[in-house]
Amino acid sequence: MQFTVATWNINSIRLRENLVCKFLDQYKPEILCLQEIKSPTELVDTKAYRSLGYNYILIHGQKAYNGVTILSKIPMVEVARRNFINKEEARHISARLENGITIENCYVPAGGDIPDPEENPKFKDKLDFIAGMKQWSINHPPKKTILVGDLNIAPLENDVWSHKQLLKVVSHTPVEVEGMTSLMKAGRWIDTVRTNIPEGKLYSWWSYRARNWDTSDRGRRLDHIWASSDLVNNIGESVILREIRGWERPSDHVPVMTKFSL
DNA sequence: ATGGTAGTTTGACTA
Numbered sequence: 001m002q003f004t005v006a007t008w009n010i011n012s013i014r015l016r017e018n019l020v021c022k023f024l025d026q027y028k029p030e031i032l033c034l035q036e037i038k039s040p041t042e043l044v045d046t047k048a049y050r051s052l053g054y055n056y057i058l059i060h061g062q063k064a065y066n067g068v069t070i071l072s073k074i075p076m077v078e079v080a081r082r083n084f085i086n087k088e089e090a091r092h093i094s095a096r097l098e099n100g101i102t103i104e105n106c107y108v109p110a111g112g113d114i115p116d117p118e119e120n121p122k123f124k125d126k127l128d129f130i131a132g133m134k135q136w137s138i139n140h141p142p143k144k145t146i147l148v149g150d151l152n153i154a155p156l157e158n159d160v161w162s163h164k165q166l167l168k169v170v171s172h173t174p175v176e177v178e179g180m181t182s183l184m185k186a187g188r189w190i191d192t193v194r195t196n197i198p199e200g201k202l203y204s205w206w207s208y209r210a211r212n213w214d215t216s217d218r219g220r221r222l223d224h225i226w227a228s229s230d231l232v233n234n235i236g237e238s239v240i241l242r243e244i245r246g247w248e249r250p251s252d253h254v255p256v257m258t259k260f261s262l
Numbered sequence: 263a264t265g266g267t268a269g270t271t272t273g274a275c276t277a
Contacts, residue, residue: 210267252277
């Protein structure tokens with residue numbers, strides 16, 4: 001069987017219900033993981049998603065901030081909601097699919113503006129969160145697992161519009177990249193998108209603040225799909241849907257998708 | 263070097 005997993009930081013699920021439906025209708029992934037739904041669980045209306053065939057829905061909501069959701073056409077059960085740091089924030093939910101695959105949907109803290117953990121507690125939280133994910137990967141070596149989400153780090157030179165100009169900008173600093181690399185190594189995680197598209201610039205996020213995101217094209221690849229190493233022969237093609245940044249009232253992130261075959 | 267926009271929520275925070 002084949003199935004496609006998508007991840008998308010939606011920046012308010014209630015405001016963009018129509019965009020989610022348009023995406024599901026056009027691209028039809030079996031699984032969609034959303035981050036930053038910015039809503040309490042009980043205020044998310046799931047009718048429209050169910051009518052499109054997404055009958056399995058998990059929501060870990062939070063008022064105003066954070067929040068993650070998994071929409072699935074494949075039967076699934078919830079596995080866990082983890083706090084990788086000692087904070088009550090809705091940044092993770094995981095599920096086991098009927099086909100035996102586990103999905104980990106993560107929203108790593110953005111980390112604020114100053115890339116110094118002493119001076120900026122938000123940056124410390126971000127580094128601690130990544131370290132927590134690493135420790136969890138060591139304690140529970142991932143098997144038949146797909147980890148996705150807005151990880152808020154662009155690790156490679158070609159994952160940002162200017163490696164040089166972003167070395168001191170949160171999301172591409174050496175300490176963050178090291179943390180992410182070390183987490184990937186500890187869990188033997190495979191970056192499915194770069195496995196498919198090793199060369200060239202790739203972005204999944206463009207700031208709202210740029211006057212013209214498309215022509216200035218100062219993007220970053222913050223959203224990722226990783227596979228546990230036992231799935232190495234099950235990874236199909238990947239796409240980053242840049243065109244969705246041009247939809248009406250878009251999120252600042254676009255969906256990333258990878259196909260898998262079992 | 264700075265400030266630019268957006269969402270949740272009504273004053274201020276987070277991204």
